[in-house]
Amino acid sequence: MKTPLTFVGALLLGVSLLAFRSDNPHEAEIKSWHQKRIENLKAEEGWLNLAGLFWLKEGENTIGGNEKNSIVFPAEHSDAFLGKIILKDGKVTFEAAPQAAVQLGEQAVTNAELFPYQGKPTVLKHKTLRWFIIQRGDKFAIRLRDLEGTYVKAFKGIETFPITTDWKVKAKFIPTEGKKLTILDITGRSYEQASPGKFVFTIDGKEYSLESVGSKERPHFVFGDLTNKHDTYGGGRFLDAPAPDAEGYTYIDFNKAYNPP
Missing domain, CATH: 2.60.200.20 (Tumour Suppressor Smad4)
Incomplete structure (x- = not known):
């Protein structure tokens, strides 16, 4: 009699853990963002067509x-x-x-x-x-x-890395008025785009910074890392972040990084 009860208890515990994972706010946010990205790609004005x-x-x-x-x-x-x-x-x-x-x-x-x-x-x-x-x-x-x-x-969807809060980092906005970044587009043409500033953050005790384009209110990043060699687009990835608060801080969530377009 103990075995069936133990099995049922373990089963219920497993279901509870799955429910907890599904209800994780950060994971739900990233999945919703990813689904919206898929819908945008498949739309009549999307990139897939x-x-x-x-x-x-x-x-x-x-x-x-x-x-x-x-x-x-x-x-x-x-x-x-x-x-x-x-x-x-x-x-x-x-x-x-x-x-x-x-x-x-x-x-x-x-x-x-x-x-x-x-x-x-x-x-x-x-x-x-x-x-x-x-x-x-x-x-x-x-x-x-x-x-x-x-x-x-x-199109069968987009493969993603595992979702983790480790890649959601607090970043400090440092303004750099008048600075321009040279951007190279897919046609091979280069152009200059104003940069409102850079965002400084720490991962595993090491300080990094990303220079943004766009505006302070809607920062946009083009960045690269070691995954560019095999796992992601060789030219780098795109990433957007919320506007910094009154003290100059925002959160950059690398779970939302995406290959262009």
């Missing part, structure tokens, strides 16, 4: 699924000839090919002004494709999305 970045030449740039186009869209999701993107003196317009089913919002379009735009980019649609214009310095490009692209279909 990016299917191409095509730099424009001055003049006419034809687009469509046929290889004869200047810019070739995924053939399985595009008609052969959709029209042409025209770049002239910093202005970008679109002219549709005859019978091309291209939409702006829910309306069919035969021509449209794509750049400059007010507020959000002007997005054109064709089947599962979405595209708009971006500017980088004096150059312009088509950024193409495919809502049923390879990465969207193959």
Whole structure:
């Protein structure tokens, strides 16, 4: 009779421990943050459906699924000839090919002004494709999305490190007015971004600091560590933190570090 009772007691204890772990506020916070990140990646304006970045030449740039186009869209999701993107003196317009089913919002379009735009980019649609214009310095490009692209279909989630409060550290904000950091983007272009200051913290008795970009109220970090060699993105990771309090302190939680984008 003792054995069944012992087994039941151990089982109940195990269930209680699991419940305690599930109710851990910090772990729940990180899991919620991670889930939101997944949802953002899978959203229509997320990063998973990016299917191409095509730099424009001055003049006419034809687009469509046929290889004869200047810019070739995924053939399985595009008609052969959709029209042409025209770049002239910093202005970008679109002219549709005859019978091309291209939409702006829910309306069919035969021509449209794509750049400059007010507020959000002007997005054109064709089947599962979405595209708009971006500017980088004096150059312009088509950024193409495919809502049923390879990465969207193959996505199985993101592997994470174990959650631990050891990597949530208290940090002191040290302002550095007027300082700028040189940032290198994925296209190989560099640009300067203002840094409001650095955040100083201690891990295992050793002092570290991270220089932030963005603003004091919304500090953003780009950092690297030894995991960049094999486990995480080689170029480093991104991390955001809450604004420092009146005394200049905040918490940096490395459990929320993520690979770009």
